[in-house]
Amino acid sequence: MVYACHCSLCQRQSGSAFAMAAAFPGGSMTMEGKEPAVFLRDGHEGRRFRCYYCPDCGSRIYHQWYGDAGDAPFFNIKPGTLDDTSWLKPGCHVWTENAQPWVVFGEGEVVFARQPPVPEMPRFDP
Ligand SMILES: [Zn+2]
Known part of the structure; x- marks a missing residue:
């Protein structure tokens, strides 16, 4: 699942109009090299x-x-950090009630005014 989040926190964090995320099942990633730095924040x-x-x-x-209750059963990679970003396209947009007024959603795009329950978000199907 790849989505664009237009919430005010993602706008601030990304320094842009929205942030993108690609969700993967928990435990499906291994990391090599340096340990990442960690920052905790409220959403x-x-x-x-x-x-x-x-x-x-x-x-x-x-x-x-x-x-x-613990971690969500998935984690969200920032897809702009992947080596190949040519396939990136949001399957849906969330928190569109905070979207910048110049962001125009195309006909047929899946939009949610706020954060929908995760099962309602469309899955990426290459
Ligand atoms: Zn957000």
Whole structure:
């Protein structure tokens, strides 16, 4: 699942109009090299995030939603950090109630005013 988040926190974090994320099942990633730097932040509606950054360049690599019950069963890679970004296209847009007014959503695009329940978000199907 690849999505664009237009929430105010993602606008601030990305320094742009929206942030993109690609969700993968928890435990499906291995990392090599340096340990990433970690930053904890609160999200909207009580969500909490562990945000992982490259300790050298500061690029955000991925983030993990977590709560009192533990980690969400998926994590979100920042897809702009992948070697091949040519396939990137959001399957949906979330938090569009905060979208910048010049962002225009195409006909047929899946948009959610806020964060939908995860099962409602379309899955990437290459
Ligand atoms: Zn967001």
